[in-house]
Amino acid sequence: METVFVISALKVVGYGLGAIGPGVGLGLCGHGLCVGSARQPEMAGKLFTNALIFGAMSEALALIGFVLTFIF
Amino acid sequence: MNFTGDPLSDISAPIEELSTSLRSPGHVIDFGNGVYLTPYIFWLIIVLLLVCIGVTMCVKKVTLVPKNKFAGLVEYGYDAVRRNMGQEGVGHGYEKHLPFLASLFFFVLFANIVGLVPSFRTPTGTLSVTWALALVSFIYFNVYGFKVKGAWGYIKSIAPKGLPAPLVPIIWVFEFVSLILRLLTLAVRLYGNMFAGHMILGIFAIMTQAFLIDAFVGAAPLLALPAVIWFLFLVLMYALECLVAFLQAYVFTILSAVYIGLAQSEH
DSSP states (O other): HHHHHHHHHHHHHHHHHHHHHHHHHEEEEEHHHHHHHHGGGHHHHHHHHHHHHHHHHHHHHHHHHHHHHHHH | OOOOOOOHHHHHHHHHHHHHHHHHHSSSSEEEETTTHHHHHHHHHHHHHHHHHHHHHHTTSSOSSSOHHHHHHHHHHHHHHHHHIIIIIITOOOGGGGGHHHHHEEEEEHHOOOOOSSTTOOGGGSHHHHHHHHHHHHHHHHHHHHHHHHHHHHHHHOSSSOGGGHHHHHHHHHHHHHHHHHHHHHHHHHHHHHHHHHHHHHHHHHHHHHHHHHHHTTTTTGHHHHHHHHHHHHHHHHHHHHHHHHHHHHHHHHHHHHHHHHHHSSS
């Protein structure tokens, strides 16, 4: 019982560690979008689409971590 | 459920129950022989009917200036899909993808919003439904990639052009893995957001209930104060979930649009 509890707690800790990188990545992505569209508002639409692509890419790691907490 | 007067010992059993009921729900309709409808699939069918009936009723008589109020609403949504997702996501030649994108958007939006009504279930809160939706989108953009570029052309175009020759196989493998991961991330993003959102709403509701009842059971009026705070959190999270329900439908559709655009474009 104790071991099961420790393992299920460690899964959540692992997910938290895995979410650090994507968090930084998404923040940088949003920063770039805000700065870019403030400097050149007419490019905002195109920048937003690109920001979504790169946001989706960096988010992938966090989502894999989310799946792994359910699998193991 | 027994309330002992100590909130911290009262919450673990309901939370366990909530987690099981969200992850492996019971049967709504049992057809026998092991064939049954889970609540998720039951609400999936209802959402499907809602979208079909709602949209066809609204645009039964298409006029240049929409007279029906709901027709105006549906046309506004379709126009948003056309401008934001079609023109900016897919880019060149977006017109033929609009019916697919619009049905995807309206379906996911209705499915997310249905779950916000208490005691209803959101169909997108289970991995099987989001997996199927992501698979539809994945097959759609790959098939269009094959159609536009041809089989060999599409396989080659996974690695971007203009790379030095020795790098091409390495980058191709990385890009291929990221292509396959699109299927996983599309499915899990929607599922994770809806599931975690409903889990949090449920936990906050359980907290409110446990603290409030224990204030009466244990005759400790001070325990009612945390109940009020948990209830405020619950209202705030509910407002956030309303935003998330729309946002996830938007993100799911625009990512599908962007993937279609990437599969078609010559880069």
